[in-house]
Amino acid sequence: MDVLLYLIPVALLLGLIGLGGFIWSLKSGQYEDLDGAARRILSDADEEEMNSD
16 A cells, blocks of 8 residues: 555656646647648659659
């Protein structure tokens, strides 16, 4: 039962660190252009660069 005195604050601290990281990523614009990343994967820009050389 004494271990809960250590585990609960540690769990709360880790949760706050995760929440802080998530809020930081929102403020820094990590989730602004989700469609652009999906389209970049499918583009043939690499093949066009290789063919132009």
